[in-house]
Amino acid sequence: MATMRQASAANGPVSAGAGVPLHRQLFLVLHDEIDRGVLSPGDALPTEQTLCDQFGVSRITVRRALADLADQGYIERRRGVGSFVCEHGSTTLAAACGSYLDGLRQAQFETEVEVLELDPRRRPPRFVADALQTSEELLQIVRLRRQRRTGEPLIITEAWLPSALAERLTVPALQREPLYELLSGLGVVVQRVQHEITAEIAGPRSAHLLDTAIGAALLRVNRVAFVADQPHHYLSIVLSPSRSRVLMTQSAAELETGGGFAIAHDVRRDPR
Secondary structure, eight states: OHHHHHHHHHHOOOOTTSSSOHHHHHHHHHHHHHHTTSSOTTOBOOOHHHHHHHHTOOHHHHHHHHHHHHHTTSEEEETTTEEEEOOOOOHHHHHHTSOHHHHHHHHHHHEEEEEEEEEEEEOOOHHHHHHHTOOSOEEEEEEEEEETTTOOEEEEEEEEEEGGGTTTSOHHHHHHSOHHHHHHHTTOOOOEEEEEEEEEEOOHHHHHHHTOOTTOEEEEEEEEEEETTEEEEEEEEEEOTTTOOOOOOOOHHHHHHTTTOOOOOOOOSSOO
16 A cells, blocks of 8 residues: 555645546546556555545546446456456557458447538538648538547547538438548448647637636547549547557558658757
8 A cells, every 4th residue: 555655756746727627637647656566466456535635636536546446457356355457468559450441340349430510512621622622612521429338528530521422421420430540331441540649738628618717738640542543531649648549550550661650850950
């Protein structure tokens, strides 16, 4: 138990002003201590009251954090006895080894979607138009995905597609089926997807939708899907690193050739 107290102190107390829900902060602290081996399989976690006292949070906050740890297989909660660290395999990395569509199917299973905007003809921003090599108006779809069990907001997705698809990509259809399945049903065969990962700070709208603080760090994943060797649609995903991670995998051949992964540096070439 002393080891746990020292480790928690090193992480610092959770803070209501950190822009991340208190139960998520506590989850991350305990998750980190388990991953680093501070808490080993079979070890008992401190009691709920002890965690309340250590971190200055309510019992409801502690119970939500422990429930999330149990859901992810990090701990086992035994009624009337306490919570104990489990043997935890690298399930998230194993999931990352699946296909791109496997990841989409998993996201669909774990979340529920709300369509926030659907505009059949909107002028895209310049970077989207450049990526899709078009000057035409496009179909814009903005959605919010929530964790199915808790209702927590996880990701905002914004898609830009050919306007000709607007009659089939309706709000009821998008709430009933994932976008990739609707596109497949329309005969759209994606050959490859180009990904770009960037960081940004949350503006008022993103902060409101993701239930985080204005100015909090966010991750953005931009995807350009190619059909018949031409860019077909653009999908942008915004998520909070306090709730989500981006996992990547490469085959041995891709590691040898460097395929599928690159780092671009946006720096001035002229030092003047």
